[in-house]
Amino acid sequence: xxxxxxxxxxxxxxxxxxxxxxxxxxxxxxxxxxxxxxxxxxxxxxxxxxxxxxxxxxxxxxxxxxxxxxxxxxxxxxxxxxxxxxxxxxxxxxxxxxxxxxxxxxxxxxxxxxxxxxxxxxxxxxxxxxxxxxxxxxxxxxxxxxxxxxxxxxxxxxxxxxxxxxxxxxxxxxxxxxxxxxxxxxxxxxxxxxxxxxxxxxxxxxxxxxxxxxxxxxxxxxxxxxxxxxxxxxxxxxxxxxxxxxxxxxxxxxxxxxxxxxxxxxxxxxxxxxxxxxxxxxxxxxxxxxxxxxxxxxxxxxxxxxxxxxxxxxxxxxxxxx
Amino acid sequence: xxxxxxxxxxxxxxxxxxxxxxxxxxxxxxxxxxxxxxxxxxxxxxxxxxxxxxxxxxxxxxxxxxxxxxxxxxxxxxxxxxxxxxxxxxxxxxxxxxxxxxxxxxxxxxxxxxxxxxxxxxxxxxxxxxxxxxxxxxxxxxxxxxxxxxxxxxxxxxxxxxxxxxxxxxxxxxxxxxxxxxxxxxxxxxxxxxxxxxxxxxxxxxxxxxxxxxxxxxxxxxxxxxxxxxxxxxxxxxxxxxxxxxxxxxxxxxxxxxxxxxxxxxxxxxxxxxxxxxxxxxxxxxxxxxxxxxxxxxxxxxxxxxxxxxxxxxxxxxxxxxxxxxxxxxxxxxxxxxxxxxxxxxxxxxxxxxxxxxxxxxxxxxxxxxxxxxxxxxxxxxxxxxxxxxxxxxxxxxxxxxxxxxxxxxxxxxxxxxxxxxxxxxxxxxxxxxxxxxxxxxxxxxxxxxxxxxxxxxxxxxxxxxxxxxxxxxxxxxxxxxxxxxxxxxxxxxxxxxxxxxxxxxxxxxxxxxxxxxxxxxxxxxxxxxxxxxxxxxxxxxxxxxxxxxxxxxxxxxxxxxxxxxx
Numbered sequence: 001x002x003x004x005x006x007x008x009x010x011x012x013x014x015x016x017x018x019x020x021x022x023x024x025x026x027x028x029x030x031x032x033x034x035x036x037x038x039x040x041x042x043x044x045x046x047x048x049x050x051x052x053x054x055x056x057x058x059x060x061x062x063x064x065x066x067x068x069x070x071x072x073x074x075x076x077x078x079x080x081x082x083x084x085x086x087x088x089x090x091x092x093x094x095x096x097x098x099x100x101x102x103x104x105x106x107x108x109x110x111x112x113x114x115x116x117x118x119x120x121x122x123x124x125x126x127x128x129x130x131x132x133x134x135x136x137x138x139x140x141x142x143x144x145x146x147x148x149x150x151x152x153x154x155x156x157x158x159x160x161x162x163x164x165x166x167x168x169x170x171x172x173x174x175x176x177x178x179x180x181x182x183x184x185x186x187x188x189x190x191x192x193x194x195x196x197x198x199x200x201x202x203x204x205x206x207x208x209x210x211x212x213x214x215x216x217x218x219x220x221x222x223x224x225x226x227x228x229x230x231x232x233x234x235x236x237x238x239x240x241x242x243x244x245x246x247x248x249x250x251x252x253x254x255x256x257x258x259x260x261x262x263x264x265x266x267x268x269x270x271x272x273x274x275x276x277x278x279x280x281x282x283x284x285x286x287x288x289x290x291x292x293x294x295x296x297x298x299x300x301x302x303x304x305x306x307x308x309x310x311x312x313x314x315x316x317x318x319x320x321x322x
Numbered sequence: 323x324x325x326x327x328x329x330x331x332x333x334x335x336x337x338x339x340x341x342x343x344x345x346x347x348x349x350x351x352x353x354x355x356x357x358x359x360x361x362x363x364x365x366x367x368x369x370x371x372x373x374x375x376x377x378x379x380x381x382x383x384x385x386x387x388x389x390x391x392x393x394x395x396x397x398x399x400x401x402x403x404x405x406x407x408x409x410x411x412x413x414x415x416x417x418x419x420x421x422x423x424x425x426x427x428x429x430x431x432x433x434x435x436x437x438x439x440x441x442x443x444x445x446x447x448x449x450x451x452x453x454x455x456x457x458x459x460x461x462x463x464x465x466x467x468x469x470x471x472x473x474x475x476x477x478x479x480x481x482x483x484x485x486x487x488x489x490x491x492x493x494x495x496x497x498x499x500x501x502x503x504x505x506x507x508x509x510x511x512x513x514x515x516x517x518x519x520x521x522x523x524x525x526x527x528x529x530x531x532x533x534x535x536x537x538x539x540x541x542x543x544x545x546x547x548x549x550x551x552x553x554x555x556x557x558x559x560x561x562x563x564x565x566x567x568x569x570x571x572x573x574x575x576x577x578x579x580x581x582x583x584x585x586x587x588x589x590x591x592x593x594x595x596x597x598x599x600x601x602x603x604x605x606x607x608x609x610x611x612x613x614x615x616x617x618x619x620x621x622x623x624x625x626x627x628x629x630x631x632x633x634x635x636x637x638x639x640x641x642x643x644x645x646x647x648x649x650x651x652x653x654x655x656x657x658x659x660x661x662x663x664x665x666x667x668x669x670x671x672x673x674x675x676x677x678x679x680x681x682x683x684x685x686x687x688x689x690x691x692x693x694x695x696x697x698x699x700x701x702x703x704x705x706x707x708x709x710x711x712x713x714x715x716x717x718x719x720x721x722x723x724x725x726x727x728x729x730x731x732x733x734x735x736x737x738x739x740x741x742x743x744x745x746x747x748x749x750x751x752x753x754x755x756x757x758x759x760x761x762x763x764x765x766x767x768x769x770x771x772x773x774x775x776x777x778x779x780x781x782x783x784x785x786x787x788x789x790x791x792x793x794x795x796x797x798x799x800x801x802x803x804x805x806x807x808x809x810x811x812x813x814x815x816x817x818x819x820x821x822x823x824x825x826x827x828x829x830x831x832x833x834x835x836x837x838x839x840x841x842x843x844x845x846x847x848x849x850x851x852x853x854x855x856x857x858x859x860x861x862x863x864x865x866x867x868x869x870x871x872x873x874x875x876x877x878x879x880x881x882x883x884x885x886x887x888x889x
Contacts, residue, residue: 023834025834029849029850029851030673030675030846030849030851030854031668031672031673031851031854034672034673034674050834050835052675052833052834052835052837053675053845053849054845054849055848055849057566057567058566058567061565061566061567062833064571065750065751066750066751066833068571068740069740069741069748069750069751070748071748071750071751073751073833073834074834129461129653131461132461149462150462157567158567189551189552191550191551191552191553192550192551192848193848193849193850194850195847195848195849195850195851196551196848196850198652198850199448199652199850199852200551202448202651202652202653203446203447203448203465203652203653204447204448204458204460204461204462204463204653205446205447205448205462205463205464205465206462207461207462215850219651219652219653222650222651222654223649223650223651223653223654223660224651224652224653224654225653225654226653
């Protein structure tokens with residue numbers, strides 16, 4: 001009880017006395033989130049960061065509940081996709097900030113009003129267990145009858161990146177919804193997020209999968225029996241944008257956080273953690289082809305936002321998922 | 323109850339009773355009532371439209387079916403395992419019974435999601451253990467535990483301790499004379515068991531079965547870890563998925579689902595009451611000496627079999643968990659050159675959420691145990707002395723928050739506390755909502771043992787103190803507290819250990835900064851960090867086993883009845 005009281009007391013003190021504290025909601029993996037926060041604090045001594053990690057969809061549900069209860073916690077969001085943030089910006093839940101660092105970014109990577117800025121490129125490609133005989137090279141290979149019951153993928157009902165992946169592939173002329181119908185007929189498993197999908201492939205339970213690049217490439221470097229393929233049709237991508245809530249209690253430090261993520265040092269860290277940085281003129285991490293060789297599939301965020309609900313409904317119908 | 327008691331109690335007692343009773347009712351029954359109101363109203367007017375709509379959804383019916391199937395067959399598994407152990411431990415001359423009982427208690431004290439996590443590590447093509455031994459099934463073979471059968475097996479193992487404990491308590495109340503009389507009359511071995519012991523224990527067996535069924539019905543950790551990956555939803559995981567995916571906009575809808583789980587649970591409890599009501603066996607004779615039927619030549623094989631089962635359900639999965647936590651990435655076989663403590667270091671020392679969760683879980687568990695002791699001690703005593711109508715009503719309903727699955731209670735708590743009456747404040751998103759939910763959930767766990775011990779108290783002691791002018795407070799402190807302290811301590815230990823491992827309630831109530839240990843493990847595994855989740859899970863298993871061992875070691879200094887698994 002004593003420690004409980006003490007901790008409550010500290011929490012109270014922290015929220016009143018320590019003005020220079022921001023709360024971050026992020027969908028980055030735990031270890032990356034901690035590294036990002038540590039680097040930011042090192043560059044901005046005196047600022048504290050509390051962070052919470054969860055999948056983008058679940059994090060948004062939590063945030064919605066907090067808004068409804070009149071007590072939104074985060075100052076800053078660093079989550080998978082621009083579509084979610086575009087929706088929030090339209091609802092007036094985000095505050096605009098023109099970061100001076102934006103000059104070094106492709107204009108397509110941030111909102112013109114400054115509601116959100118992309119921090120990295122996370123592509124979704126094919127992952128396979130190295131125990132299989134032949135490596136797939138195209139999206140179509142996963143819908144081939146020879147791989148029946150062998151494929152796993154993250155559910156767009158669960159992961160922001162997966163929803164964008166769905167929008168990208170179904171929007172592609174050569175693939176479209178026919179492709180997803182093929183996957184469904186092939187009994188591809190579409191449950192949970194990228195984490196669960198990677199696990200299924202690394203464990204060999206489902207030797208083939210669609211997954212975000214860094215999970216596969218990074219774990220491969222650690223010895224996991226997996227390999228990652230950039231399919232010939234190209235890859236879908238999310239950009240993990242950062243945004244400041246309009247309800248932020250500490251806007252000044254939140255802006256510093258945004259600037260840090262977009263700065264040279266912040267992008268070096270992104271590279272070092274094994275992601276493709278969004279900033280112009282940066283390299284790619286080990287294990288990736290040169291950035292010019294990565295073919296990005298066409299994607300329209302506004303269109304994706306408009307179709308999000310219909311896409312989810314159609315997907316549920318095809319895969320019988322809740 | 324003497325005439326003095328009816329008329330002689332002080333007015334202070336009445337006032338205190340009413341005050342504590344109001345607090346207790348607010349804490350335990352108000353959320354349940356609030357939930358009920360949500361399900362049967364629409365914008366303030368009574369309506370069954372929402373209920374009809376939700377009950378007509380195919381996903382509701384399939385989740386209900388899945389819940390009944392997994393909880394039902396899971397109970398059968400518990401029954402077989404738990405009853406076999408209880409009969410053999412309570413009736414025969416097995417050696418090292420204390421050690422066996424201690425090991426059997428561990429599955430109950432380990433959070434269900436850790437049980438599920440550890441079992442998935444030793445089976446399927448992913449198993450580091452099987453890979454290391456070269457026995458792993460081929461690529462593409464499914465993880466066999468991701469199935470209804472897997473959920474049933476693990477629910478059965480998780481809850482066998484409940485059957486074991488209730489049945490052993492029942493067996494212990496059978497006087498040795500009865501069995502000896504049967505033996506003298508010529509009954510031997512199995513016949514003694516079949517014709518004498520079994521009929522006498524049927525009521526406690528039935529009651530234990532009902533509790534196990536209700537507990538399995540409310541279990542979230544196991545179906546969440548094993549069912550969600552393959553889209554096999556039970557009612558609690560359906561509620562979780564709806565709330566996690568859509569937030570509080572679906573509160574009304576999930577409150578109907580919650581009531582559905584509640585209805586099934588209450589049916590189970592009524593069944594238990596029915597069987598307990600039939601337990602009208604009047605037994606005479608001393609129960610001091612435990613039974614010790616000789617197993618003869620069968621003793622060693624039976625002992626080997628029992629310890630083999632304990633090993634399979636306890637030690638093996640823990641090895642799986644350990645192996646997964648020691649390799650650098652998922653899918654790497656464990657060899658001397660691949661062992662690394664990197665994940666342990668990361669999760670224990672680099673992730674601030676771990677320390678936060680330890681403080682939260684420890685504080686919540688200790689706080690709930692302490693607060694409940696403070697409320698339940700005087701309340702149980704006053705309710706025993708002054709049987710007002712309200713007190714009797716409360717007595718018959720106070721098991722409800724514990725009997726209802728955790729998901730149901732969480733929804734009820736959110737509904738009750740998301741907007742505090744007469745203010746703009748909310749407790750949703752703070753640690754207090756979890757704390758209050760724990761108080762409601764574990765109220766009966768603390769109250770019932772204290773009540774049972776006070777029922778055996780001779781009222782003369784208190785009356786003597788009263789007759790020499792001791793005040794209410796002094797009598798509580800000097801007479802009642804010392805006499806019921808062992809029961810309260812046993813309740814506190816149980817509350818602490820269960821709350822420390824809790825997931826179901828906090829999974830829906832946690833927020834930034836208020837994560838509990840159960841939530842952290844679940845979320846780590848969910849995001850693909852299975853190695854880190856395993857490392858943290860191992861740490862918690864060690865902590866729980868150390869706590870239990872400490873209590874066991876100190877049990878000789880405690881009065882009889884303090885250590886819950888020794889009563």
